[in-house]
Amino acid sequence: MSFLLKVENLRIELRMRAGVAPVIDDLSFELAHGESISFVGESGCGKSMTALAIMGLLPEGIGRVASGKIWFDGEDLVAASPARLRHIRGNKIGMIFQEPMTSLNPVYSVGEQIAEVLREHQGLSRKAAWAEAIELLDAVRIPNPETRATAYPFEMSGGQRQRVMIAIALACKPKILIADEPTTALDVTVQAQIFDLLRDLRRQTGTSLIMITHDMGAVAEMAERMIVMYAGRKAEEGPVDKVIAHARHPYTQGLISCVPHLVAHLTEERQDLNEVPGIVPGLAEFGQGRCLFASRCARATERCLTTRPEEIAFSDVHRSACWHAEGM
Amino acid sequence: MDVLRITFLRIVYSALLLAAVVVLNFVMIHLAPGDVADTIAQSMGGADAEILAQIRADYGLDQPFIVQLGQYIWKVLHFDLGSSYYYNRPVTELILExxxxxxxxxxxxxxxxxxxxxxxxxxxxxxxxxxxxxxxxxxxxxxxxxxxxxxxxxxxxxxxxxxxxxxxxxxxxxxxxxxxxxxxxxxxxxxxxxxxxxxxxxxxxxxxxxxxxxxxxxxxxxxxxxxxxxxxxxxxxxxxxxxxxxxxxxxxxxxxxxxxxxxxxxxxxxxxxxxxxxxxxxxxxxxxxxxxxxxxxxxxxxxxxxxxxxxxxxxxxxxxxxxxx
Known part of the structure; x- marks a missing residue:
């Protein structure tokens, strides 16, 4: 089976005052045509870094791909020239960011910000690009698109701005859409609308989706497959229903038990709401030859503290990097 | 047009500000010691009190302060900035040059x-x-x-x-x-x-x-x-x-x-x-x-x-x- 995107043994290093830290350590995964996968994990686990590496947008002078390959459509993006990457960004791979309030340029109208990407990649004339921008605003369900195209970002709500971001990302009909916590900054009803919109647009265009989130509900709703990240490493990977039904990594189990469940009647006994004790280790500890989750794990044994866990496969599709995975 | 309305408002405010500047300048110059009569007397190599009074009367400097201020504002409103004592020419002409x-x-x-x-x-x-x-x-x-x-x-x-x-x-x-x-x-x-x-x-x-x-x-x-x-x-x-x-x-x-x-x-x-x-x-x-x-x-x-x-x-x-x- 051919993959649209195949990441092989990716290692991303961040240069810091204390030395070099591997924020992504030996990450491999694949994304098929039209597939939807989700990266899950706490803040600081390297989810966003993975996305930025695919886009070729790692922070200049600080982050770099130390080793590994990112195959996109048969081309290694790690080795690609800046001009080539620019051609792919916003054209073949689109991205939406977490903060719709600040991700749009305050001094240009939203229509111009959409039309600009069409002019750049599709060579459309000013007039044609503007007409297409209005079509796109309509597609992301912004009412009165002709008049709203001339509006500036500060004249729009957070949800509307995120719709504009989606219109920009999808303007050139990319093969992959990367959504980095697209709804974190929005309130719950707007979140649901944005998810609906993304699902519909994906159905229409067949775009593959990489969604980064720490919201298990969003994963269950949007993704077919999920990858759980912890401290720059892949903890667990598998189809969403399988992983949620039977998580094979204590960190995944912890994340799932953090999600509150609604009960139908207040008289019912409610389960305690759990948390994963402790915090993600500091960057300085990344890359050590042990299980980085061990300090927060109830199952940790001597072996976890001395040897990095290998990936164990449970079926073709479900893998976990935990020494105790088989007993779970 | 919105831009025109705001520009017009700004011009009105500016005119008021300018009027305040005119009054303030006049008051401040008046507060400073000495006047043109001293300078003229100096260039003549000294003069007695009678001649000084005569010079002051010629230039209207013997009037009460408030009258002088009123006269000055009246003239400025008619785009007349007076005449230079030193160059003996209209001030506006001197400045525009x-x-x-x-x-x-x-x-x-x-x-x-x-x-x-x-x-x-x-x-x-x-x-x-x-x-x-x-x-x-x-x-x-x-x-x-x-x-x-x-x-x-x-x-x-x-x-x-x-x-x-x-x-x-x-x-x-x-x-x-x-x-x-x-x-x-x-x-x-x-x-x-x-x-x-x-x-x-x-x-x-x-x-x-x-x-x-x-x-x-x-x-x-x-x-x-x-x-x-x-x-x-x-x-x-x-x-x-x-x-x-x-x-x-x-x-x-x-x-x-x-x-x-x-x-x-x-x-x-x-x-x-x-x-x-x-x-x-x-x-x-x-x-x-x-x-x-x-x-x-x-x-x-x-x-x-x-x-x-x-x-x-x-x-x-x-x-x-x-x-x-």
Whole structure:
């Protein structure tokens, strides 16, 4: 089976005052045509870094791909020239960011910000690009698109701005859409609308989706497959229903038990709401030859503290990097 | 139109402000000790009290203060700034004769400072630890710390007296013959040193501010979005980052405009530039009250016009200013 995107043994290093830290350590995964996968994990686990590496947008002078390959459509993006990457960004791979309030340029109208990407990649004339921008605003369900195209970002709500971001990302009909916590900054009803919109647009265009989130509900709703990240490493990977039904990594189990469940009647006994004790280790500890989750794990044994866990496969599709995975 | 309405309002406010400036100037000049009668008496080699009283009566200086103020405001309202005691000519005529030279100097210096300041600011923001960035920082501190008359005199010594590249002072060389272009070139040659001296101070300010402001916008989320769109670097920097970074620079340029004009007084004096500055210097020494008031009036007019212009440019650059958000 051919993959649209195949990441092989990716290692991303961040240069810091204390030395070099591997924020992504030996990450491999694949994304098929039209597939939807989700990266899950706490803040600081390297989810966003993975996305930025695919886009070729790692922070200049600080982050770099130390080793590994990112195959996109048969081309290694790690080795690609800046001009080539620019051609792919916003054209073949689109991205939406977490903060719709600040991700749009305050001094240009939203229509111009959409039309600009069409002019750049599709060579459309000013007039044609503007007409297409209005079509796109309509597609992301912004009412009165002709008049709203001339509006500036500060004249729009957070949800509307995120719709504009989606219109920009999808303007050139990319093969992959990367959504980095697209709804974190929005309130719950707007979140649901944005998810609906993304699902519909994906159905229409067949775009593959990489969604980064720490919201298990969003994963269950949007993704077919999920990858759980912890401290720059892949903890667990598998189809969403399988992983949620039977998580094979204590960190995944912890994340799932953090999600509150609604009960139908207040008289019912409610389960305690759990948390994963402790915090993600500091960057300085990344890359050590042990299980980085061990300090927060109830199952940790001597072996976890001395040897990095290998990936164990449970079926073709479900893998976990935990020494105790088989007993779970 | 909304823009027209706001511009009209601003002009009304400006007129009120100008009226306040006129009254304040008059009060302040009146509070200062000594008057033109003293100066005239001095130039005659001394005079007794009777002659002094006669001079004061001639110029209306013996009237009560409030009457003098009323008369002055009445005349200003009729665009009459009075007549110079020292030059014996109408003040308006005197000023309008000098104004173009000052405007030429001030506007050239301000434009040059802004353009070079913004360009060096943008370049050094892109490489905050590069050579150019450090050079800009050093030149900026030097330019801002050195007083204009000191820089001016050093430049005169170096470029006029030692290597004779530029004339020592003045605005035109009377020996130059030829058409419009020959005269323009002559004026430009005379302008180099004064303009350079005047713009250094402000260039430093604009460059530092633009650098800081650019560094902030280059790290912003919308610049990351612009990169994620696959736009070329030139578009990311100049279209997306710079337009946002310009806002504080324009605000500062508007505020500094009055400082540029007061700096022009010193520069004009150092380079004997025939503008309002040298005139102001002469008439202050001569206690020529009507001319001093006239110059202050015109300076206020220029500063107010400069601020109005800044406001309008600001609205062009940043749509958020238009609705006051």
């Amino acid at each position: 000098r104004l173009p030279a000052t405007l030429l100097l001030v506007i050239t210096a301000q434009t040059l400072a802004l353009v070079i300041g913004v360009v060096t600011g943008v370049f050094s923001a892109r490489r905050p630890n590069g050579f150019l960035s450090h050079l800009v920082t050093i030149v900026a501190f030097f330019g801002h710390a050195a007083p204009v008359f000191w820089t001016g005199i050093l430049l005169l010594i170096a470029f006029s007296l030692q290597i004779h590249w530029f004339p020592v002072g003045g605005m035109r060389d009377v020996t130059v013959t030829g058409g419009f272009w020959a005269h323009s070139f002559d004026v430009a040659r005379h302008m180099v040193l004064p303009v350079f001296t005047l713009s250094t101070t402000f260039l430093a300010l604009y460059s530092r501010l633009c650098r800081a402001s650019m560094m902030e916008t280059l790290g912003s989320d919308y610049v990351r979005t612009a990169k994620a769109k696959g736009l070329p670097m030139r578009s990311v920097v100049y279209k997306h980052a710079l337009k946002n970074a310009l806002s504080p620079v324009i605000t500062l340029a508007g505020l500094q405009f009055s400082a540029v004009i007061s700096g022009a007084v010193l520069v004009e004096t150092v380079f004997s530039w025939p503008g309002l500055g040298t005139l102001a210097f002469q008439v202050i020494v001569a206690r020529d009250t009507p001319t001093i008031l006239g110059i202050l009036f015109f300076s206020a007019l220029i500063v107010i016009a400069g601020n109005l212009l800044t406001d309008l440019v600001q609205r062009l650059v940043d749509p958020r200013v238009r609705t006051g958000q």
